[in-house]
Amino acid sequence: MGSSYATNEAGVVTAYANYEGTATGFGTVFGTMSFPLPVGGATTGTFKWTGQGFPPDSPWVSGPGEGTWQQIAGENSWNIVIPTIENSDGSLIRSEEKLDLAARTLSGQMFDASGVS
Numbered sequence: 001m002g003s004s005y006a007t008n009e010a011g012v013v014t015a016y017a018n019y020e021g022t023a024t025g026f027g028t029v030f031g032t033m034s035f036p037l038p039v040g041g042a043t044t045g046t047f048k049w050t051g052q053g054f055p056p057d058s059p060w061v062s063g064p065g066e067g068t069w070q071q072i073a074g075e076n077s078w079n080i081v082i083p084t085i086e087n088s089d090g091s092l093i094r095s096e097e098k099l100d101l102a103a104r105t106l107s108g109q110m111f112d113a114s115g116v117s
Helices: none
Strands: 002-007 013-023 027-036 044-054 061-071 077-086 092-100 105-112
Touching: 013 105, 044 077, 061 092
Parallel strands: none
Antiparallel strands: 002 013, 013 027, 027 044, 044 061, 061 077, 077 092, 092 105
16 A cells, blocks of 8 residues: 545645555455545545456456545544445445554455445
């Protein structure tokens, strides 16, 4: 995991966190989360995800999503939820993750979101 920072058009500092790992059904996965940081010390916020997966037995897929983060009380960690990631193969998934800032890890689960409206 690596990160970089930039100021967006509105003058808001935005953190870009890059991830790589594996995900069930998607094989090797690479992606970037962008977190606007408008208020110092905030404990919740929004972010965008853009990623690409390389399933072992099918062509690669890519997909964007928007979600929310919330700091876990007493931890240097955030709960991350992306209600819907719309993949290029037409699949829809929901992602619920824990971002451990100290350990620099992202782990969690993905669920089929195709029946969710």
